[in-house]
Amino acid sequence: MxxxxxxxxxxxxxxxxxxxxxxxxxxxxxxxLLRRAKLDLEVYSRIFITHKVGNPNLQIHLILRNIGGRVIRVKKMNAVILRDNKKVMSLPAQTYVANQKDNQLVLLTSFDLKP
Structure with missing residues (x-):
């Protein structure tokens, strides 16, 4: 043939x-398959700033969504505090509240968000 x-x-x-x-x-x-990974972040309008023995704490409510086409791996998060467009401090995310009833804090580690 x-x-x-x-x-x-x-x-x-x-x-x-x-x-x-x-x-x-x-x-x-x-x-x-051709879409890139894209992260959508929704921040609640109020935050709570306090300190304990000189250790600054920032409590913020976030909603993270993956609106792209691929899996996103979130390794770390930082909150940057600005005053008059100048950086005052940067606070890394360390824990999150797992259960609202118990107010139990859980160590924040890297995680994947599926599309």
Missing amino acids: TFNHIITDWKFWSAFFALLALILSQMPPIHI
């Missing part, structure tokens, strides 16, 4: 496109 004969054979092309359709049907849509 020559190369020209394979190109003009309609059975070859129908099998080729059937196999291609089967492969593509098992994958997510192409536009989802």
Whole structure:
């Protein structure tokens, strides 16, 4: 069978496109694969700033959403405090409240957000 004969054979092309359709049907849509990871951050309008024995604390309510097409790995978070557009201090996120009833603090480690 020559190369020209394979190109003009309609059975070859129908099998080729059937196999291609089967492969593509098992994958997510192409536009989802091509989207970059994108993080949406929603901050509650009020924050609580205090200190304990000179250790500054900042309590903030955040909603993080992954609106992109890929998994995002959040490794750390920092809150930068500004006064008159000048940096006063930067506070790293260290803990979060796991259960509202118990007010139990949990160590903040890196986590993944799925799309």
